[in-house]
Amino acid sequence: MSAKTEVRFKEAEEQKLTILTSIGVIIAVLSWLAYGYPIIVGLLAITAVYLMTGDRYQWVYIWIKTYKRDTIGLRVLLATMFRIWVWERRGVTVVTRWAEVAKMRPDKKAFVMGDRCLTFREGDEFSNRIAWYFRCQGFKTGEVIALFMETQPEYVFIWLGLAKIRVTTALVNTNLRGAQLIHCLKIAACKAVVFGDEMAGAINEIQHEIRDIPLFQFNSPDRHSAPILQGAAPLATELVEMSSDALTDVDPAKPRDTLMYIYTSGTTGFPKAAIITNIRYLLIPLGVHNSGRLTARDVIYDPLPLHHTAGGVLGAGQCLILGCTVVLRKKFSASNYWSDAAKYGCTVSQYIGEICRYLLTVPKGPHDRAHNVKVIVGNGLRPQIWQEFVDRFGVERVLEFYGATEGNSNLVNLDSKMGAIGFLSRLVSSIYPLTLVKCDEITGDILRDENGRCITCGPHEPGLLLGKIDPKKAILTFSGYADKTASEKKMVRNVKVENDCYFNTGDILVMDHYGYFYFKDRTGDTFRWRGENVSTAEVEGVISNLVGLKDTVVYGVTIPNMEGKAGMAAIADPDNKLNLTELAKGLTSALPAYARPLFLRILPEPPLTATFKLKKKELIEQSYNPSLNSDPIYFLDQKTESYVPVSEKLYNDIVQGNVKL
Numbered sequence: 001m002s003a004k005t006e007v008r009f010k011e012a013e014e015q016k017l018t019i020l021t022s023i024g025v026i027i028a029v030l031s032w033l034a035y036g037y038p039i040i041v042g043l044l045a046i047t048a049v050y051l052m053t054g055d056r057y058q059w060v061y062i063w064i065k066t067y068k069r070d071t072i073g074l075r076v077l078l079a080t081m082f083r084i085w086v087w088e089r090r091g092v093t094v095v096t097r098w099a100e101v102a103k104m105r106p107d108k109k110a111f112v113m114g115d116r117c118l119t120f121r122e123g124d125e126f127s128n129r130i131a132w133y134f135r136c137q138g139f140k141t142g143e144v145i146a147l148f149m150e151t152q153p154e155y156v157f158i159w160l161g162l163a164k165i166r167v168t169t170a171l172v173n174t175n176l177r178g179a180q181l182i183h184c185l186k187i188a189a190c191k192a193v194v195f196g197d198e199m200a201g202a203i204n205e206i207q208h209e210i211r212d213i214p215l216f217q218f219n220s221p222d223r224h225s226a227p228i229l230q231g232a233a234p235l236a237t238e239l240v241e242m243s244s245d246a247l248t249d250v251d252p253a254k255p256r257d258t259l260m261y262i263y264t265s266g267t268t269g270f271p272k273a274a275i276i277t278n279i280r281y282l283l284i285p286l287g288v289h290n291s292g293r294l295t296a297r298d299v300i301y302d303p304l305p306l307h308h309t310a311g312g313v314l315g316a317g318q319c320l321i322l323g324c325t326v327v328l329r330k331k332f333s334a335s336n337y338w339s340d341a342a343k344y345g346c347t348v349s350q351y352i353g354e355i356c357r358y359l360l361t362v363p364k365g366p367h368d369r370a371h372n373v374k375v376i377v378g379n380g381l382r383p384q385i386w387q388e389f390v391d392r393f394g395v396e397r398v399l400e401f402y403g404a405t406e407g408n409s410n411l412v413n414l415d416s417k418m419g420a421i422g423f424l425s426r427l428v429s430s431i432y433p434l435t436l437v438k439c440d441e442i443t444g445d446i447l448r449d450e451n452g453r454c455i456t457c458g459p460h461e462p463g464l465l466l467g468k469i470d471p472k473k474a475i476l477t478f479s480g481y482a483d484k485t486a487s488e489k490k491m492v493r494n495v496k497v498e499n500d501c502y503f504n505t506g507d508i509l510v511m512d513h514y515g516y517f518y519f520k521d522r523t524g525d526t527f528r529w530r531g532e533n534v535s536t537a538e539v540e541g542v543i544s545n546l547v548g549l550k551d552t553v554v555y556g557v558t559i560p561n562m563e564g565k566a567g568m569a570a571i572a573d574p575d576n577k578l579n580l581t582e583l584a585k586g587l588t589s590a591l592p593a594y595a596r597p598l599f600l601r602i603l604p605e606p607p608l609t610a611t612f613k614l615k616k617k618e619l620i621e622q623s624y625n626p627s628l629n630s631d632p633i634y635f636l637d638q639k640t641e642s643y644v645p646v647s648e649k650l651y652n653d654i655v656q657g658n659v660k661l
Ligand SMILES: *[C@@H]1O[C@H](CO)[C@@H](O)[C@H](O)[C@H]1NC(C)=O
Pocket: 439, 440, 441, 442, 531, 532, 533
């Protein structure tokens, strides 16, 4: 594929050479007709000749193709950096920024969910009560309180209220139970837990293990008589007694102070608590606001969980920091997505992970285009469904971005370039220090040259994305995790010069000649088979398209005495509609032999994690052994090119090397 692109680029260069030459000739002729400017003609000719020698013309061509995009990009970047610089100078925090925003439009709706809503004034008063209440309870600056509650308009104002007395909130994933939940409370050193009435059961299960932690149960206004868990304080009723005036005697926080913890799932084991500072909470929504050219009049549809960065920072921040109305939903629902957006007059909507694919699997209907959404913002729209998505739902702009919760490496696709997760101007890449470096695609280990420095990738060379850490610039800081050893593991030193420091995103990307970035795979996901590297993300995209956009996970499994790993795909087929004959045929035409999955596993349910990413670890462990689980497993017979069921006997034959692969 990269060879083909190379050829296309060469052709484009030649085309461009012709264009430049023609322009030169036209200018010369015009000047000759005008008969006035022989010196300028000479200069132009010389410049043109100069530009066309060597490989400079390539740069001229790239410049012509990208200057518009780059100008917009630079404007967004500078506008964002400047505003953040000013805010940092003035010591702005989320609390002080909110105070300004709330005062400007007190009666505007801040958060809407179903038929409930809170205006900016109501939200502010509610958060003041929270602040007074927890101060009365004796909580102090720097202490951590966990918030374990499903999405509702009060959610954000609870942590905002705590921020008003400079208490840090840890936003705990509502899907966690048992040991994982306890782990999250422990690693962030939580001194108390605020939980919604709907989480009372989950808290009850672990109550004996967290006996020394005070509990506060918040009953949602529409369920205010829900029973209070024994040992918990009835937060909602006690708040009524509190003053709704602002506290005036709190020392102001600083922009770099910790505001909250957001847990990142991480690829291995237990979640980590990533530190979100005030300045980061200001930066993320502002960056997206500027990139999308949004205004305070925009209404944002945010059906994502509020304990994640996408929903709780990028989305909710549009309200807190920029004054937009944000529409929430308790749980994402594919069939209600566009009708919700229409009902609440949303102009911008959010997605993450597999959401776009789910939207496409909903039968076509009148809601598809009966909405006012002009921009969708998110991360994870696969190139394979991009065009179909924009065509069907009539979305003008896709603001696909790349960025980790804790990371400093952010990319935004500003010009809806299909499939790209962002771009970096090839001409001025040094002012935004992101870099792709060569790595072992299988293990993710970074390769180094003879001087011990990393090797920068050229166009179309897959590489690991690193982002330079510069504590002086807010946009380039990496605040790390509550657990310091976890932070150190994500840093790479001596990348370009002695003692520099970069954040390792763990993602393998490719850049094209124009500086657009494309997602290739997570490190550790790519596997090798028959001497070729197989990107699981790419194969997942192809299969998912072949099987009617069903959930698909691809991974490599080992076969004894075979080098590398064989591909295996797990496909969710709850309605039993999968036609394996057609799938095998489709794969033959869509993928090279080494990338076609040798094994298939049919799942009765989609294997989703809470962040709409698909679960891999368990699937890899169970591999293709039919005795380890009851799901049907198939093997791609090399002779007939069709999938046959893996029986106990076939499994043993494969493991013992009696089957030709
Ligand atoms: C596959 O990845 C390995 C390790 O990164 C690399 O050395 C090799 O050149 C790659 N092979 C192909 C065909 O790209």
